[in-house]
């Protein structure tokens with residue numbers, strides 16, 4: 107049976123599926139030729155990450171599809187309900203990348219707190235005198251310890267962020283309209299663990315009280331969650347990180363908040379109009395950037411590959 111992994115698949119998944127007799131094709135087929143390719147090669151399982159769109163039209167054009175698999179969490183690039191209404195199995199790997207995304211949040215936070223992203227741009231250009239000038243300009247670096255992090259969305263990734271923040275000695279507050287409280291289990295290397303209860307608060311309060319805001323919510327269908335009104339509620343000099351989905355923050359309002367000094371720094375892993383973010387965002391000196399790499403680690407992709415293979419075998423009863 108043939109599987110098309112159109113946005114690639116980790117070797118762990120390829121090996122596990124090949125061992126069970128599947129043929130895994132990792133050719134990247136452009137969106138406009140996808141239906142023809144799937145039908146021409148009798149593909150029954152289509153695997154994607156966030157780049158390939160699996161909309162109603164594609165689903166209708168490919169009646170032989172049995173499974174659509176998302177190697178990752180967000181399924182906003184797939185018409186999930188429609189596919190399921192056609193009896194197609196739609197699967198994803200919700201737990202496999204939480205640690206990687208959460209660690210990227212802290213990579214951005216540490217970078218912003220100590221001007222790493224600015225320093226990496228300027229250091230190659232400095233001579234003897236500028237070295238000391240640059241050093242002086244970074245004297246206002248800050249520690250994360252003791253600061254308050256506001257986590258918007260306490261799903262798996264939000265909780266993982268909370269776990270790391272607690273380990274760093276940060277105060278954790280959270281907003282999540284779906285749950286009243288999250289219990290975070292913090293596990294230490296000697297296998298001891300503690301449970302920490304985090305009560306959720308209204309979004310407005312979290313925005314008001316946090317030094318750092320980090321967003322872990324799905325793609326928004328009714329417009330931006332964080333726009334000028336919400337940014338205005340944040341503490342002066344606060345920081346915002348978005349490793350969730352482009353469109354959750356209004357990018358225009360974010361630039362205004364950075365330019366006016368309301369926010370000291372922002373970090374974005376996701377953008378409006380991916381893979382072509384706006385030049386204003388890409389060139390802004392106060393924004394730390396990554397190209398949607400939250401789940402792009404060796405470990406996360408290995409777990410994603412294995413999880414997809416396991417689910418496919420279980421659906422198709424291949425033992």
Ligand SMILES: O=C(O)[C@H](O)COP(=O)(O)O
Nearest residue numbers: 155156157178179180401
């Ligand atoms: O939803 C996800 O899992 C992340 O956004 C990662 O997306 P990617 O698989 O395209 O890197």
